[in-house]
Amino acid sequence: QVQLQESGPGLVRPSQTLSLICTVSSNSFSSGSDYWSWIRQPAGERLEWIGRIYSGGDTNYNPSLKSRVTLSVDTSKKQVSLSLISVTAADTAVYYCAQSRAGTRFFDSWGQGRLVTVSS
Amino acid sequence: DIQMTQSPSSLSASVGDRVTITCRASQDIKSYLNWYQQKPGKAPKLLIYAAVALQRGVPSRFSGSGVGTDFTLSISSLQAEDFATYYCQQSFDNVMTFGPGTKVDLK
Numbered sequence: 001q002v003q004l005q006e007s008g009p010g011l012v013r014p015s016q017t018l019s020l021i022c023t024v025s026s027n028s029f030s031s032g033s034d035y036w037s038w039i040r041q042p043a044g045e046r047l048e049w050i051g052r053i054y055s056g057g058d059t060n061y062n063p064s065l066k067s068r069v070t071l072s073v074d075t076s077k078k079q080v081s082l083s084l085i086s087v088t089a090a091d092t093a094v095y096y097c098a099q100s101r102a103g104t105r106f107f108d109s110w111g112q113g114r115l116v117t118v119s120s
Numbered sequence: 121d122i123q124m125t126q127s128p129s130s131l132s133a134s135v136g137d138r139v140t141i142t143c144r145a146s147q148d149i150k151s152y153l154n155w156y157q158q159k160p161g162k163a164p165k166l167l168i169y170a171a172v173a174l175q176r177g178v179p180s181r182f183s184g185s186g187v188g189t190d191f192t193l194s195i196s197s198l199q200a201e202d203f204a205t206y207y208c209q210q211s212f213d214n215v216m217t218f219g220p221g222t223k224v225d226l227k
Contacts, residue, residue, distance in 0.1 A: 037216075047164065047207060047218040062215055063121075096163055105211035106154040108175065110163035 002026045004036075004097050004111035012091075012118050018084040020114055022097030026078065033102030036080045038071065040093040041113075048093075052100070053080055087118045122146050122210050124219035132227040139195040141222045143208035148188050152212035155184055155193045158221075159204045167206075168193065198224070 008020035022036065038050040051061035053071040061069050070083045080097060094115050098107035123146035133139050143153065151171040156164035166175045168184035171191055181196040195202055203226055208219040 046220045047209070049216040049218070060214055098163075104169070105152060105216075106166055106169040106209070107156075107164070108166050108169075110165070113163050 002099055002109040004099060004109060006095060006097055006111045006114035008114060008116070010115055010117060012087055012116060013120055014088055014118055015086055018082070018087050018091060018095075018116055018118070020082045020095055020097075020116070022080045022082075022111055024078045024080065024097075024099065026099070035100050036073075037098050037100065037107060038080075038082045039096045039098055039107070040091075041096070042090075042093040045093075047096075050082070050084075050095075089118050092116065092118045121215050122149060122213045122217055124208055124210055124217050126206075126208060126219040126222050128222060129220065130223040130225065132225055133198050134227045135198055135200055137198045139198050139202075139224060141193045141206055141224075143186075143191045143193070143219050145189045145191075145210055145212075149210045149212035151187050152210055153184075153186065153191045154209045154211060155182075156207045156209065157202075157204045158207065164207060195224075 003025040005023045012018045035052050035054045037052040039047050041047045051071050053059045053073050059071050068085045072081045094113040096113045097111045099109040125144045127142045153171045155168040158164040167178050167182050172184045183194050185192045205221045205223045207221050
């Protein structure tokens with residue numbers, strides 16, 4: 001059973017950088033075929049896909065956030081990182097990491113989520 | 121981006137009721153449609169993938185149907201643990217998008 005755990009600051013100042021880490025307990029982490037996505041959800045709103053990264057480092061981003069987002073992976077630590085620059089109050093949300101197994105296009109394992117508030 | 125809509129936005133039902141939720145895509149997404157259940161304060165849970173396939177461990181009272189632009193999630197006999205919000209998600213496009221959700225609560 002794959003487990004994912006998000007971690008990082010719960011409060012970020014406006015114009016600063018939001019940084020989160022997702023630690024994955026999975027034997028398939030280094031296989032290169034599975035991939036991990038970041039998804040966020042503002043309170044009371046729908047889920048928004050931010051982007052995905054494969055363990056080999058290939059990435060795809062949501063065009064609405066592409067200019068501000070960077071995903072990276074550290075296979076030795078089994079960690080996937082999210083960096084979102086120049087944040088505003090509109091970036092306040094619960095941030096989830098989620099895994100998709102090789103060859104699939106759905107999210108079958110999720111972290112518990114990390115609430116990040118952007119406020120001065 | 122492909123826009124996803126759901127109806128109704130909320131519904132009230134009783135234990136034992138049959139519940140149907142509809143999801144519509146703004147363009148043909150073949151069968152690249154997934155359904156998730158989310159309870160307050162929890163992460164979404166995958167129920168149905170590829171429009172009709174039941175995720176392992178999900179009760180058989182859940183079923184999905186549809187192809188193209190119109191899809192349905194059905195719960196044959198609502199149980200107490202099924203009160204939650206349900207989201208559809210398209211995975212046809214590289215930019216995956218979700219519907220706005222349908223909240224199912226107790227009548």
